[in-house]
Amino acid sequence: MLLTCCEHRAESDGAFEVTVTLHNGRVLTDSATLVMVDDDYELLRVLDGARLQDSSFSFVGHSAVPRIAFIDFVTDSLPYQFYFILEPGKIEIELEPGHWLIKSTGHKNLAFLSFLDKYQRVERQRQALWERYRKMAADSTLTWDKEREAVRADSLLQDSLQRITVDRINQGDLVSLLVKQRLMHTLTHESLKQLKE
Numbered sequence: 001m002l003l004t005c006c007e008h009r010a011e012s013d014g015a016f017e018v019t020v021t022l023h024n025g026r027v028l029t030d031s032a033t034l035v036m037v038d039d040d041y042e043l044l045r046v047l048d049g050a051r052l053q054d055s056s057f058s059f060v061g062h063s064a065v066p067r068i069a070f071i072d073f074v075t076d077s078l079p080y081q082f083y084f085i086l087e088p089g090k091i092e093i094e095l096e097p098g099h100w101l102i103k104s105t106g107h108k109n110l111a112f113l114s115f116l117d118k119y120q121r122v123e124r125q126r127q128a129l130w131e132r133y134r135k136m137a138a139d140s141t142l143t144w145d146k147e148r149e150a151v152r153a154d155s156l157l158q159d160s161l162q163r164i165t166v167d168r169i170n171q172g173d174l175v176s177l178l179v180k181q182r183l184m185h186t187l188t189h190e191s192l193k194q195l196k197e
Contacts, residue, residue, distance in 0.1 A: 023096040080116055129154055
C-alpha cells in the first residue's frame with residue numbers, strides 16, 4: 001500500500017524514470033542522451049545523459065506535462081533517434097536491431113502502442129496475403145481470378161492502413177505527432193491531402 005501511494009505521488013509530481021535496455025550486444029554504444037521536444041519554445045531540451053551500465057541506460061527527472069522525447073545514441077549502429085512520449089511514471093524501453101518494445105504505465109505511450117499494434121496486424125495480413133500469392137505462383141496454381149482477388153484484397157488492406165494512419169494523425173495529440181513522425185512517409189498523395197493543417 002505504501003509503495004503504491006509513493007508511486008502515485010511521484011507520478012503526480014511529474015517524476016519519470018526511463019530505462020533503456022540494449023539486447024543481443026549488437027548495438028554498440030556507451031552513452032546516450034534524453035532529449036525533450038519543447039513545443040512551447042520550439043526547441044530541444046537536453047534532460048539527462050547516461051553511460052551504459054549492465055546493457056542499460058537510466059534517466060530520471062521531472063516533466064510537468066507529457067512531451068515528445070527521444071533517446072539520442074552516440075553510435076553508428078542505430079540509424080535514428082528513438083522517439084517516445086515522456087510522461088510521469090516508469091517507462092522501460094527494450095531495443096535491439098530491427099525490434100523495439102515500450103513498457104509504460106502512462107496512458108499516452110499505451111495509446112501509441114495500441115495504434116501500432118492495430119497497424120501491424122493489418123501489415124501482417126498483407127504479408128500473409130503476398131506469401132500465399134508467391135506460393136501459388138511458384139506452385140503454378142495461380143490463376144487470373146486468384147491474382148485479381150489477391151490484388152483486390154491487397155488494395156483493401158492498403159486503404160485500411162492509409163485510413164487508420166490519417167485518422168490517428170488528425171486527432172492532433174502527442175500520439176498523433178509520433179505516428180506522423182514514424183509513418184508519414186507511407187502515406188499516398190491522396191492521403192496526405194486528407195491531413196488537417
